[in-house]
Amino acid sequence: MVQVAILGFGTVGSGVAEVLTTNGGLIDQRVNDLVRLKYILDVRDFPDSPYKERFVKDFSVIENDPEVDIVVETIGGAKIALEFTTRALKAGKSVVTSNKELVATHGYELLQLAREHGCSYLFEASVGGGIPILRPLTSCLAANELEQITGILNGTTNYILTRMIRAGLTFEQALAEAQANGYAEKDPTADVDGHDACRKICILAALAFGRHVYPDQVATQGIRDVTLEDVAYADSVGYKIKLLGRAIRQPDGKVCAFVAPHLVPASNPLSGVEDVFNAISVTGNAIGDAMFYGRGAGKLPTASAVVADVIDIAKDLKRDRRNDWGPGSPDLVVSADCLTSPWYVRAKLSAVQARERCGDVQLLARNGAPAGECAFLTAPMTEPELLEKLSGVETDSILRVLA
Amino acid sequence: MVQVAILGFGTVGSGVAEVLTTNGGLIDQRVNDLVRLKYILDVRDFPDSPYKERFVKDFSVIENDPEVDIVVETIGGAKIALEFTTRALKAGKSVVTSNKELVATHGYELLQLAREHGCSYLFEASVGGGIPILRPLTSCLAANELEQITGILNGTTNYILTRMIRAGLTFEQALAEAQANGYAEKDPTADVDGHDACRKICILAALAFGRHVYPDQVATQGIRDVTLEDVAYADSVGYKIKLLGRAIRQPDGKVCAFVAPHLVPASNPLSGVEDVFNAISVTGNAIGDAMFYGRGAGKLPTASAVVADVIDIAKDLKRDRRNDWGPGSPDLVVSADCLTSPWYVRAKLSAVQARERCGDVQLLARNGAPAGECAFLTAPMTEPELLEKLSGVETDSILRVLA
Numbered sequence: 128m129v130q131v132a133i134l135g136f137g138t139v140g141s142g143v144a145e146v147l148t149t150n151g152g153l154i155d156q157r158v159n160d161l162v163r164l165k166y167i168l169d170v171r172d173f174p175d176s177p178y179k180e181r182f183v184k185d186f187s188v189i190e191n192d193p194e195v196d197i198v199v200e201t202i203g204g205a206k207i208a209l210e211f212t213t214r215a216l217k218a219g220k221s222v223v224t225s226n227k228e229l230v231a232t233h234g235y236e237l238l239q240l241a242r243e244h245g246c247s248y249l250f251e252a253s254v255g256g257g258i259p260i261l262r263p264l265t266s267c268l269a270a271n272e273l274e275q276i277t278g279i280l281n282g283t284t285n286y287i288l289t290r291m292i293r294a295g296l297t298f299e300q301a302l303a304e305a306q307a308n309g310y311a312e313k314d315p316t317a318d319v320d321g322h323d324a325c326r327k328i329c330i331l332a333a334l335a336f337g338r339h340v341y342p343d344q345v346a347t348q349g350i351r352d353v354t355l356e357d358v359a360y361a362d363s364v365g366y367k368i369k370l371l372g373r374a375i376r377q378p379d380g381k382v383c384a385f386v387a388p389h390l391v392p393a394s395n396p397l398s399g400v401e402d403v404f405n406a407i408s409v410t411g412n413a414i415g416d417a418m419f420y421g422r423g424a425g426k427l428p429t430a431s432a433v434v435a436d437v438i439d440i441a442k443d444l445k446r447d448r449r450n451d452w453g454p455g456s457p458d459l460v461v462s463a464d465c466l467t468s469p470w471y472v473r474a475k476l477s478a479v480q481a482r483e484r485c486g487d488v489q490l491l492a493r494n495g496a497p498a499g500e501c502a503f504l505t506a507p508m509t510e511p512e513l514l515e516k517l518s519g520v521e522t523d524s525i526l527r528v529l530a
Numbered sequence: 531m532v533q534v535a536i537l538g539f540g541t542v543g544s545g546v547a548e549v550l551t552t553n554g555g556l557i558d559q560r561v562n563d564l565v566r567l568k569y570i571l572d573v574r575d576f577p578d579s580p581y582k583e584r585f586v587k588d589f590s591v592i593e594n595d596p597e598v599d600i601v602v603e604t605i606g607g608a609k610i611a612l613e614f615t616t617r618a619l620k621a622g623k624s625v626v627t628s629n630k631e632l633v634a635t636h637g638y639e640l641l642q643l644a645r646e647h648g649c650s651y652l653f654e655a656s657v658g659g660g661i662p663i664l665r666p667l668t669s670c671l672a673a674n675e676l677e678q679i680t681g682i683l684n685g686t687t688n689y690i691l692t693r694m695i696r697a698g699l700t701f702e703q704a705l706a707e708a709q710a711n712g713y714a715e716k717d718p719t720a721d722v723d724g725h726d727a728c729r730k731i732c733i734l735a736a737l738a739f740g741r742h743v744y745p746d747q748v749a750t751q752g753i754r755d756v757t758l759e760d761v762a763y764a765d766s767v768g769y770k771i772k773l774l775g776r777a778i779r780q781p782d783g784k785v786c787a788f789v790a791p792h793l794v795p796a797s798n799p800l801s802g803v804e805d806v807f808n809a810i811s812v813t814g815n816a817i818g819d820a821m822f823y824g825r826g827a828g829k830l831p832t833a834s835a836v837v838a839d840v841i842d843i844a845k846d847l848k849r850d851r852r853n854d855w856g857p858g859s860p861d862l863v864v865s866a867d868c869l870t871s872p873w874y875v876r877a878k879l880s881a882v883q884a885r886e887r888c889g890d891v892q893l894l895a896r897n898g899a900p901a902g903e904c905a906f907l908t909a910p911m912t913e914p915e916l917l918e919k920l921s922g923v924e925t926d927s928i929l930r931v932l933a
Binding site: 157 | 545549552553556557560562654660661662665666669670671672673674675799802803807814815816817818819820821822823824825828830831833834835836837838840841842845846849852
């Protein structure tokens with residue numbers, strides 16, 4: 128028998144308990160052993176829960192119980208979750224988590240700890256919710272030198288942008304609607320300012336390129352400044368504005384990683400990813416492009432990914448999964464300044480001035496544009512080159528175009 | 531050291547040799563051992579090949595060499611490939627293949643043989659080319675009761691349909707273009723009549739639902755009868771015509787599986803999958819919908835999937851991968867007659883007659899429609915119900931709508 132403890136009985140934790148119960152028969156069959164939930168740790172009381180006999184409040188009960196093989200950490204954050212994960216791994220128990228903040232900030236040391244203690248630290252659910260992405264990246268694409276990863280990694284911002292594009296809502300209106308529908312937190316900072324997407328691209332970059340990328344190394348721009356004017360100009364040429372997390376291998380072994388809103392052409396399948404859906408596009412030197420699409424959040428999709436990791440470990444508790452990566456370094460991550468791409472610019476310029484400054488631009492039009500507003504797409508160049516051409520110009524928006 | 535033999539030096543076989551060589555360093559690193567190509571079996575001579583020292587013409591050299599751990603079968607077909615696969619497995623060598631015909635017709639017996647001889651039979655490349663789908667289905671989605679699979683599984687037909695939709699080519703013109711571009715064989719039967727998609731949905735259904743589904747159990751309709759009139763009517767309401775392979779779990783444990791062209795609404799991400807790309811949508815009871823997208827064919831994408839299987843086996847030659855399924859049975863597969871969905875009908879009817887026969891239909895319009903032609907979408911019903919309503923009517927097209 129393989130015994131499991133869940134830390135934190137919130138949305139994801141309770142989803143994990145539900146999936147372990149509802150799909151228990153097929154899970155046992157796939158593991159070829161009995162997988163049983165022994166404890167749930169939570170500071171709160173759940174007197175009406177069907178699992179009420181299993182609740183404990185003291186982590187040391189779990190830590191010291193040799194029957195517990197796998198600890199599922201769904202507490203979130205990087206404080207108490209870090210302490211409990213560390214203690215569980217030191218006790219030789221494998222840990223499965225959906226906690227992107229903890230993996231993005233302490234993944235390297237926790238993976239090392241798991242390796243030292245002959246157990247596993249798995250976190251499929253930390254990126255893309257239910258979308259299988261981390262395991263395909265490390266196993267199915269193992270024959271590839273990975274070149275870049277581009278993802279719509281945050282469902283809240285994708286919902287807001289979709290509503291701006293489809294219903295003409297302003298950012299503020301779309302955010303309020305997302306909050307009313309439960310798609311955005313009361314404090315939406317982590318989502319709309321790109322921090323959530325940043326943590327996820329850090330994890331993807333580390334797995335793809337083999338060294339820890341820290342969130343504070345990754346320039347992160349959210350969607351607060353995206354306006355309906357930009358949406359309309361983009362739409363006039365069939366582009367959609369999407370918040371992308373990107374990681375690109377550099378020839379010198381460094382990694383260019385950043386999060387920013389982009390104009391995405393209709394020919395790119397990422398442009399069709401709407402509402403709360405997420406999608407991650409991966410480019411490898413043999414496979415070319417592959418894309419993974421699905422619900423990036425939600426109780427059962429996320430629990431599905433957590434339980435897949437539990438099943439993987441339960442099948443063979445001591446197998447070396449080699450999913451770790453090397454240490455980071457202060458000079459590992461380079462900024463997107465090196466990255467050439469076309470640009471979308473909206474500025475107080477005449478068409479003639481736009482051409483004088485930026486060369487052979489593609490002018491864009493929208494209904495109701497005020498006199499003196501000019502929007503255009505440039506030829507490919509770097510951001511420093513663009514900013515030099517536009518020096519002294521009053522710009523309203525500058526957005527990168529996904530080439 | 532782990533030693534590999536490739537059977538058949540055609541497109542995929544030579545791609546496997548190329549990936550093993552080009553990405554050799556990272557493959558060795560991921561396996562934590564040296565992976566080396568020892569033999570290539572082909573009846574032809576390749577005097578200028580960089581691998582010319584490794585060619586053999588007699589399979590028994592490979593079969594009897596205890597140093598060969600993994601045999602890559604890229605011969606295709608179900609004759610000589612079946613013989614060599616059987617002999618390799620009996621000799622305790624794991625086999626990796628891209629051969630969908632062999633897996634779809636003999637998968638059950640070959641998986642049993644692998645299990646009996648303590649080796650593996652893996653075939654990620656047989657479905658979706660480079661797209662990781664089989665491993666995600668069995669590992670990442672292991673916590674789910676899988677409910678249905680819907681796939682654009684054949685790049686040739688998707689290219690033809692895309693050119694009909696985008697460029698207004700007829701089926702015959704688009705097929706000729708696909709042949710000129712190397713996307714279609716001189717004899718295009720296996721692609722355009724749906725047999726290739728049929729084999730792939732058989733493999734997906736067997737993995738998802740646990741019992742062998744044979745190609746001759748799966749009703750298969752290709753795209754020869756799709757006309758530009760149908761494309762235009764579908765487009766008028768934002769639908770795209772796509773050839774879909776579908777497998778749906780039935781409440782009694784049976785499987786509804788079939789291949790047919792469908793009208794796909796714009797809201798479904800499958801509608802945006804164009805040209806030679808493939809995509810597979812999977813529905814599970816926890817994850818909801820997830821979709822996998824990429825190049826469904828091509829030398830290096832397919833080789834990427836083959837080599838991922840080689841790496842998986844090389845990491846642990848004797849691990850029980852439990853990727854097998856149970857035997858099929860004559861009554862396992864049920865026809866799509868049980869499946870309720872809206873329908874697209876084009877027929878010699880007046881609008882009044884269409885409503886009299888089929889109830890509250892949605893009438894469609896196209897430029898240049900001749901008098902007496904009527905096209906419409908029905909409410910959801912089964913195909914037998916629809917055919918009864920249309921009995922005696924001269925119909926030009928009847929296509930299922932993906933609901």
